[in-house]
Amino acid sequence: MKKFIFTLVISLVVLNAFAQSEFSSSAISVGVVVEDLEKSIDFYTNVIGMTKTGEFSVDKASCKKLGLTDSYQLDVTILKLENSDQASEWKLMSLGTKAKHPKQNFMSDDTGMQYITLFVNHINPILKRVKEHQVKILSEAPSTIGENRKFLLVQDPDGTFIEIIGPE
Structure with missing residues (x-):
C-alpha cells in the first residue's frame, strides 16, 4: 500500500509540473524604445554589463500589419544579462524620434x-563602471538594505530607473 501511495504521489507531482504553466519559457522579452540607440547600447553594455546577443529588423509594412508602428521600421538590438537561451531579453530599438514626455526625476512622476x-x-x-562613465547616482552610493545587501539606483539615457541590488 505504501508503495502504491508513493507512486501515486510521484505521478501527481510529475503531471502537475507539466500542467503548471502555459508559457513555453520562463524568460521575459522586453522591448524598450529609446531616443539614441548607440547611446543606450553603450550604457547597457559598458555600464550595466549586459551582452549584445543579436539584432533584427522589421520593415515598415510588417510593422504596420503587426500593429507595432504606423510608419516606422524597427531596428532591434537584443541584450541579455548572460548569453543563454533561458535569459530574459532587453530589446532596444529607436524610431529616430524624441520622447513625447519629460524624463522622470522619480518613479512617481x-x-x-x-x-x-x-x-x-x-x-x-x-x-x-557607473562612476567611470559619469552616470548620475540617484541613491546614496550605495545604500545599505537588509543584511549584507547594497542598493544602487541610476537611470538609463532615456530615464528608465535601474535598481542594482547585491552584496559589495
Whole structure:
C-alpha cells in the first residue's frame, strides 16, 4: 500500500509540473524604445554589463500589419544579462524620434514601466563602471538594505530607473 501511495504521489507531482504553466519559457522579452540607440547600447553594455546577443529588423509594412508602428521600421538590438537561451531579453530599438514626455526625476512622476531590478553577485564592479562613465547616482552610493545587501539606483539615457541590488 505504501508503495502504491508513493507512486501515486510521484505521478501527481510529475503531471502537475507539466500542467503548471502555459508559457513555453520562463524568460521575459522586453522591448524598450529609446531616443539614441548607440547611446543606450553603450550604457547597457559598458555600464550595466549586459551582452549584445543579436539584432533584427522589421520593415515598415510588417510593422504596420503587426500593429507595432504606423510608419516606422524597427531596428532591434537584443541584450541579455548572460548569453543563454533561458535569459530574459532587453530589446532596444529607436524610431529616430524624441520622447513625447519629460524624463522622470522619480518613479512617481509617470505611469507605466518605470524601473527594472538587477540582482548581482557584487555591486562594486558596477558602481566602479557607473562612476567611470559619469552616470548620475540617484541613491546614496550605495545604500545599505537588509543584511549584507547594497542598493544602487541610476537611470538609463532615456530615464528608465535601474535598481542594482547585491552584496559589495
